[in-house]
Amino acid sequence: MISEETRKFRHALGAFPTGVTIVTTIDANGEPIGFTANSFSSVSLDPKLILICIDKASINLTTFTESGHFAVSILSEKQQQISTTFASPVEDRFSNVNWQTKTTGSPIISGAVAWFDCAKDKCVDAGDHYILLGRVLEFNSNIATPLVFLRGNYVNLTLEQKMLRAMEDNSTKVLVGALIECRSKIFLNEKADGYLDFPTASSLGSLDNNSSLLGKLNLMGIDASEHYLFSVFESDDDKTSLIYYRAQVENTGNAKEGGFYAFDEVPFERIRDEWSRTMLKRYIAERALSAFGIYVGNETDGAVEAVTKPNDY
Numbered sequence: 001m002i003s004e005e006t007r008k009f010r011h012a013l014g015a016f017p018t019g020v021t022i023v024t025t026i027d028a029n030g031e032p033i034g035f036t037a038n039s040f041s042s043v044s045l046d047p048k049l050i051l052i053c054i055d056k057a058s059i060n061l062t063t064f065t066e067s068g069h070f071a072v073s074i075l076s077e078k079q080q081q082i083s084t085t086f087a088s089p090v091e092d093r094f095s096n097v098n099w100q101t102k103t104t105g106s107p108i109i110s111g112a113v114a115w116f117d118c119a120k121d122k123c124v125d126a127g128d129h130y131i132l133l134g135r136v137l138e139f140n141s142n143i144a145t146p147l148v149f150l151r152g153n154y155v156n157l158t159l160e161q162k163m164l165r166a167m168e169d170n171s172t173k174v175l176v177g178a179l180i181e182c183r184s185k186i187f188l189n190e191k192a193d194g195y196l197d198f199p200t201a202s203s204l205g206s207l208d209n210n211s212s213l214l215g216k217l218n219l220m221g222i223d224a225s226e227h228y229l230f231s232v233f234e235s236d237d238d239k240t241s242l243i244y245y246r247a248q249v250e251n252t253g254n255a256k257e258g259g260f261y262a263f264d265e266v267p268f269e270r271i272r273d274e275w276s277r278t279m280l281k282r283y284i285a286e287r288a289l290s291a292f293g294i295y296v297g298n299e300t301d302g303a304v305e306a307v308t309k310p311n312d313y
C-alpha cells in the first residue's frame, strides 16, 4: 500500500500536463524493448540533450542503464493504444507496432510526432528512479497532434477543439451527455417506453443548476464534477452536436429513473440509438485496456486499485 503522502504527491504531479513517449533500446539478444514514459524533458540545445526517468522497478532497468543508446518517440493522439501496450505487462510490446531504426539501432515508433535517437550521455541515480540523459544524434518531427496526459487521463486536443467550435456555433443545437461509471457498472436512464439512454441535457452546467447535466445528475445523488471529454459528433438527422463526457463516481446515488448495469450485463438491444451502443462498446473496451489511467484518476477507490497494476504515473 502506498502512503497518503505519496498519493497526494502523485496527485499534485499529475496536474502538470505532459506528452506521452515510448522509450526504447535493444537488449543483449538483439530484441527491441521499450516502455511508456511521460518523464521526458528537454535539457540542452548545444549540445543536444534530453532526459527521461526510469523506475528502478522496471524489468528492463539493467538493459536500459547498461545500453549505450536509447530512443524516445513522442506519440500522436492516434497512438493511445501504443501507450497502453507499452505500459502493460504484454509479452511482445512490438508485435502490433511498426518501427524502424536510425543511427543507433534503437527502435523508433512509426507515426510518432517526433523522435530522438540518442547515445547515452549519463545515467544518474535519483531516488526510486534513474535519470537517463541522452545525447541526440538524430531526430525528426511532424505536425500531427501529440497525445496529452493529464491527471492520469489522456486528453484529446482535437476533440476539445471540435467541442469548442460546436459550442460557439449558434446555428447548431448542442446536447451534452454522460457515461457515468461506478465500479465497472454504467448508468443508463430508463425511459417510459422501455428504452435505455445516457443522461443528457442542453448544457454541462454546474452542480447547482438543476436543468444542466451536472445539476440533473447531482439531484440523483451522482456527483460527476470530475469528468473528461469522451466523444464529440454530429447527429445525422438534424443539426445537433452531441458532446459526451465520461466520469467515474464512487456512489450509485439514488437514481430512480435508471440504474447501473455491469459491463457484461448491459442489455444493448434496449439502448435506443446505434451510436449510443457503439459509444458504450468503445467505452467498455477502452476502460479494460487503460486500467492504469483509471487507477490514477480514482485514487481513493481501493477496489479499482486492487484489480489494476500499481503505477506511479
Ligand SMILES: Cc1cc2nc3c(=O)[nH]c(=O)nc-3n(C[C@H](O)[C@H](O)[C@H](O)COP(=O)(O)O)c2cc1C
Binding pocket: 020, 034, 035, 036, 037, 038, 039, 040, 052, 053, 054, 055, 057, 058, 059, 060, 061, 083, 086, 087, 088, 089, 149, 292, 311, 312, 313
Ligand atoms: C502515461 C504514462 C507515463 C509513464 N511514465 C513513466 C516514466 O516516465 N518512467 C517509468 O519508469 N515508467 C513510466 N510509466 C510506467 C511504465 O510505462 C510501466 O510501469 C511499464 O510497465 C514499465 O515496463 P517494464 O517494467 O516492463 O519496463 C508510465 C506509464 C504511463 C501510462
